[in-house]
Amino acid sequence: MRIQTLLLVATVSFSVIVAGCGGGDEEPAATSETVEETPAPTAEPAGTASIAGTINFSGTAPERPAITLDRECRALHEGDVLTENTVVNDNGTLRWAFVYVKDGLGDRTFAAPAEEVTFDQRGCMYSPHVFGVQVGQTVRILNSDTFLHNVNSQPEQRSNKFNFGMPLQGMEKEQKFRTTEVMVKIRCDVHGWMGAYAGVLDHPYFAVSGEDGSFSIEGLPAGTYTLEAWHETLGTQTMEVTVGDGEAATADFAFAASS
Numbered sequence: 644m645r646i647q648t649l650l651l652v653a654t655v656s657f658s659v660i661v662a663g664c665g666g667g668d669e670e671p672a673a674t675s676e677t678v679e680e681t682p683a684p685t686a687e688p689a690g691t692a693s694i695a696g697t698i699n700f701s702g703t704a705p706e707r708p709a710i711t712l713d714r715e716c717r718a719l720h721e722g723d724v725l726t727e728n729t730v731v732n733d734n735g736t737l738r739w740a741f742v743y744v745k746d747g748l749g750d751r752t753f754a755a756p757a758e759e760v761t762f763d764q765r766g767c768m769y770s771p772h773v774f775g776v777q778v779g780q781t782v783r784i785l786n787s788d789t790f791l792h793n794v795n796s797q798p799e800q801r802s803n804k805f806n807f808g809m810p811l812q813g814m815e816k817e818q819k820f821r822t823t824e825v826m827v828k829i830r831c832d833v834h835g836w837m838g839a840y841a842g843v844l845d846h847p848y849f850a851v852s853g854e855d856g857s858f859s860i861e862g863l864p865a866g867t868y869t870l871e872a873w874h875e876t877l878g879t880q881t882m883e884v885t886v887g888d889g890e891a892a893t894a895d896f897a898f899a900a901s902s
């Protein structure tokens with residue numbers, strides 16, 4: 644809060660200074676020629692290629708056991724809460740697969756987007772179960788429950804380590820990941836069944852398969868990419884995909900029931 648106040652003061656002061664320097668009708672307007680000679684620095688232009696596909700599943704869908712909730716958490720649900728570790732959709736596809744460009748972007752760099760990722764603790768479950776985020780992007784962590792959860796990351800990279808409690812309903816905390824890592828597990832030590840995974844990348848080319856098993860990665864530069872699909876219990880698969888400007892490539896993955 645104090646930092647935000649200071650920033651606000653700094654911003655206001657800066658605005659005043661700028662207004663003080665730039666004021667006056669006599670100031671000549673910049674000509675279009677001037678603008679063309681000194682273009683403002685821009686981020687790498689987004690590409691026009693895309694890769695979309697489906698995470699297929701074959702074999703017998705594993706049971707999704709009901710989670711044994713404690714009394715406090717069970718009171719928040721009408722019926723059973725099922726595990727999310729392996730979710731086979733009605734159409735025979737997999738939910739919660741993290742698909743991302745693993746290789747092929749070269750030395751391009753991508754600034755962290757201003758949009759936040761929201762990560763909620765609700766009904767003694769993390770939501771979403773799997774998500775992607777860029778290094779330096781803000782994750783807004785919420786506690787929608789009326790009691791304590793903690794958010795304890797389990798990274799390989801030390802700089803992605805955090806662990807804090809959120810005891811009150813409506814609490815929010817901003818958190819960032821510092822280093823690329825696929826995946827970082829997050830757990831709650833109060834409720835042992837609570838688990839989620841974050842895929843941390845230095846670019847925006849990732850997606851999580853949904854309730855129809857589909858994913859879509861857009862805005863890619865033309866190129867040849869190694870695409871990886873990660874699944875919590877079924878491992879990873881990679882595929883090489885070449886896509887040109889304005890083209891839409893298809894990349895379907897096929898996971899099988901583990902024996």
Ligand SMILES: [Cu+2]
Pocket residue numbers: 767791792793831832833834837
């Ligand atoms: Cu918890």
